[in-house]
Ligand SMILES: O=P(O)(O)OC[C@H]1O[C@](O)(COP(=O)(O)O)[C@@H](O)[C@@H]1O
């Protein structure tokens with residue numbers, strides 16, 4: 521059991537020994553992510569005062585207009601990881617292809633890869649609503665000593681070694697798991713230090729909040745429509761409350777604390793939904809399951825899906841276990 525207010529740095533060291541492959545590399549990697557999070561937090565906090573609001577002028581491989589803060593957060597995370605020579609590859613929502621990184625001895629000695637959504641909730645940047653960063657860490661499958669390959673990035677979510685997110689909100693928090701529960705750390709901006717504020721985070725088994733963009737209702741498949749109607753029906757502990765921030769990280773974080781479900785289903789206008797399996801759904805699913813919640817595509821666990829493409833999208837149902845199971849019942853019934 522960790523003391524409350526343990527710093528993230530202390531927590532990483534104290535946890536290292538309990539980690540199967542503990543050579544210190546994973547600790548260095550999480551420390552690098554901690555540093556990049558503080559750098560990006562600093563930029564996010566002064567958005568509106570400096571020229572990082574608005575579109576950057578380019579379109580990313582997702583077909584989305586990149587926001588200036590998408591580009592900046594992407595650069596800061598990638599540069600911080602490259603400078604510390606602890607990863608052999610990086611894939612990002614904002615990069616067309618994965619980046620292969622050689623170790624300084626030119627012998628491809630590093631064993632971890634990182635996948636990131638550098639800035640999640642981009643549509644909220646300009647309007648001062650909370651946004652986030654999501655990260656996922658795997659051990660490479662190709663042999664050390666060789667450059668990384670696509671197969672290193674197309675591993676199922678079950679193979680994740682660690683995953684987490686940073687939410688830049690009323691306070692800045694870093695929440696992560698290495699497969700031994702979920703812990704949340706709050707940044708003390710005066711000291712620039714993350715402190716353990718939310719030990720052993722868990723989704724309540726059920727809740728009263730549903731998060732979905734109801735503006736897409738007409739395009740949803742019958743199962744999703746039926747589940748939304750179920751949430752809105754006056755019966756038992758319903759109707760539930762509708763809350764949708766439009767930043768996956770923030771909606772997930774709230775639902776993990778209060779109990780709730782987040783849905784981004786597929787629809788007649790989004791064949792596989794919107795969220796990216798590798799950068800968004802797998803890491804959030806790992807955290808959800810470690811926090812006794814659940815994450816599926818409406819039918820199968822997200823982390824059992826075998827990825828086929830770097831930027832593939834999947835339908836996403838995630839949150840309190842009983843609520844996700846109920847939504848899956850409606851999906852099954854309308855199959
Ligand atoms: O505006 P929509 O279609 O409801 O989509 C909102 C969803 O899209 C996202 O913004 C996608 O993430 P990015 O901002 O990283 O592209 C999620 O954070 C959010 O839940």
Ligand SMILES: [Mg+2]
Pocket residue numbers: 637639640641768800
């Ligand atoms: Mg995102």
Ligand SMILES: [Mg+2]
Pocket residue numbers: 590613637638639640641642
């Ligand atoms: Mg993003």
